[in-house]
Structures are given as C-alpha cells and as structure tokens.
Amino acid sequence: MFQAVILGIVQGLTEFIPVSSTAHLVVLPMLFKWDGELVNSLSFDVALHAGTLLSVLFCFYPDLLAMIRDKKKRPMITLLILATVPAGLSGVFLHDYISGALRSPWVIAASLVVFGIVMYVADRYGRRNRGLVSMKAGEALWVGLAQALALIPGVSRSGITISAALERGFKRQEAARFSFLLSIPVIAGAAVLEVPKAFSGGMDTGTGVVAAGFLSAFVTGVIAIRFMLSFLQKRGLGIFVVYRFVLAGVLGGWLWLAG
Numbered sequence: 457m458f459q460a461v462i463l464g465i466v467q468g469l470t471e472f473i474p475v476s477s478t479a480h481l482v483v484l485p486m487l488f489k490w491d492g493e494l495v496n497s498l499s500f501d502v503a504l505h506a507g508t509l510l511s512v513l514f515c516f517y518p519d520l521l522a523m524i525r526d527k528k529k530r531p532m533i534t535l536l537i538l539a540t541v542p543a544g545l546s547g548v549f550l551h552d553y554i555s556g557a558l559r560s561p562w563v564i565a566a567s568l569v570v571f572g573i574v575m576y577v578a579d580r581y582g583r584r585n586r587g588l589v590s591m592k593a594g595e596a597l598w599v600g601l602a603q604a605l606a607l608i609p610g611v612s613r614s615g616i617t618i619s620a621a622l623e624r625g626f627k628r629q630e631a632a633r634f635s636f637l638l639s640i641p642v643i644a645g646a647a648v649l650e651v652p653k654a655f656s657g658g659m660d661t662g663t664g665v666v667a668a669g670f671l672s673a674f675v676t677g678v679i680a681i682r683f684m685l686s687f688l689q690k691r692g693l694g695i696f697v698v699y700r701f702v703l704a705g706v707l708g709g710w711l712w713l714a715g
Contacts, residue, residue: 457665459490460665460672463500465672466481467508467673468511468676468678469680471639471677472508472512472684473683474612474696475699475700476567476568476612476615479610482559486561500665503667503670503673504669504670505647506673508643508673509639511673511674511675511677511680512637512639512643512677513640514674515682532588532591532637535591536596536634536637537641539599539638540600540642540645542601544641544642544645546604563608564609565610565711567609568707569701571610571615571616571619572696572697572701572704574619575615575618575693575700576694578618579694580692582623582624583625584622584628586624587630591634598624599617599621599638602620603620603638603642614636615693618632628689628692628693629688629689631688633685636684
C-alpha cells in the first residue's frame with residue numbers, strides 16, 4: 457500500500473511537471489529495490505493512467521466544454537486531434553520495441569540531459585508572445601511530432617511538448633495549457649491499450665492497492681497542473697532543467713557504483 461501511494465504521487469506529479477514520469481517510475485523501484493507485484497502490474501499501471509487522466513479532465517473541463525459550445529474555440533479540437541496523430545501512430549507501432557530496447561537506466565540518464573538542454577534552449581530563446589488562438593495546423597503537428605519522442609524513457613511528454621510550443625513563440629502558460637490538453641487523448645489511449653491485457657486474466661494486484669494508486673495519482677495530478685500553470689506565469693523552465701541534470705547525475709553515479 458505504501459509503495460502504491462508513493463508511485464501514484466510520483467506519477468501524478470511527474471506526468472505534468474517536465475522531469476519525466478517514466479524515468480521516475482523506472483528508477484524509483486530500482487533504487488529502493490522494490491521488486492514486488494506493483495513493478496510489473498498492468499492493472500496498477502492502468503490505474504495510474506486513469507488517475508492522471510481524471511486529474512486533467514477535472515482541471516480543464518471548462519475549456520473542453522467551451523470548445524464544444526463555442527464555435528470560435530472549436531478549431532482547437534481539430535488541432536488537438538492533429539497533434540495526437542504522430543504519438544498515436546508511434547505508440548501503436550513502436551511502443552513494444554521502445555519499451556523493451558530503450559528502457560535502460562543509461563538511456564534514461566542520457567535523455568534527461570539531452571532533452572533538458574532542449575528545454576533550456578526553447579525556454580531561453582523562444583519569443584513567448586503568442587496565444588493559442590493563433591496556433592496553426594502545422595504548429596499543432598510540430599508539437600505532436602515532438603510528443604512522439606516522449607516514448608523514449610527520460611524525455612518527458614510535458615517537457616518536450618511545452619518546448620516545441622515555446623520554440624514556435626507561444627507563451628509559457630499557453631504552451632503548458634496545450635500540452636496538458638494534449639495529454640487527454642494520449643493518456644486515454646495508453647490506458648485503453650493496456651486494459652485488455654491488464655484484465656484478461658483478472659486483476660493482477662489487490663483492489664485496495666489499485667485504488668490507492670489511482671487516488672494518489674489523481675490528487676497529485678491536480679496539484680501538479682495547477683502548480684505549473686501558476687508557476688509558468690512568472691518563471692521559466694530553468695529549475696526543472698537543473699533537476700533533470702541532478703537526477704541524471706544521481707542515476708549515472710548509482711549505475712557506476714553498482715556496476
């Protein structure tokens with residue numbers, strides 16, 4: 457139960473804070489030698505995805521309703537669908553390969569550093585003077601292509617999509633808003649793909665543990681979303697870049713000592 461709550465908190469926070477949720481969910485069990493049922497539990501993984509999905513729906517339901525009701529905001533639905541296509545295709549055709557071949561601590565450490573630099577450059581040199589109402593189809597596709605890179609462990613889906621939007625000149629908060637809205641179909645798709653596998657032979661872990669992971673991911677996801685939208689009004693991504701470098705250093709040092 458303790459592990460379920462901790463992993464749910466980590467998932468909820470790092471799904472929306474640009475420090476890579478995959479990196480933390482892979483590294484944490486390794487560092488603390490958690491090798492119990494949760495590490496390879498598909499039903500628990502689905503619960504974490506469902507918790508973060510509910511958190512973004514909870515935070516953005518006014519935006520989603522406005523897109524449906526307001527004709528002026530309805531084009532955003534098309535942009536989100538367009539931006540989802542690259543990650544959707546990559547997830548269907550490359551997920552198994554990437555999750556197997558690239559799910560390495562060394563790959564994670566390298567991705568934390570390389571894409572941390574990408575975040576810094578985009579944040580430092582982006583014009584940051586545009587709102588989402590000015591987004592064009594090609595720019596939405598650009599963000600979607602960047603999102604496909606998040607299949608690589610250590611990249612961070614929110615980090616790479618925010619960076620791609622910043623590179624196109626969007627304001628930090630607007631870039632984050634589009635990134636979080638874009639997470640809805642991506643997280644939902646990931647959860648749906650895993651549901652048949654997770655429950656084909658019954659739940660592979662206890663209901664209480666699954667519920668604990670779901671609730672902790674939901675609550676911390678809401679906190680992370682609201683924190684990021686508020687934080688990016690006044691500050692940049694620098695602190696998250698530093699954190700990525702420190703985490704990569706800790707991971708690299710641990711691997712060197714262990715090997």
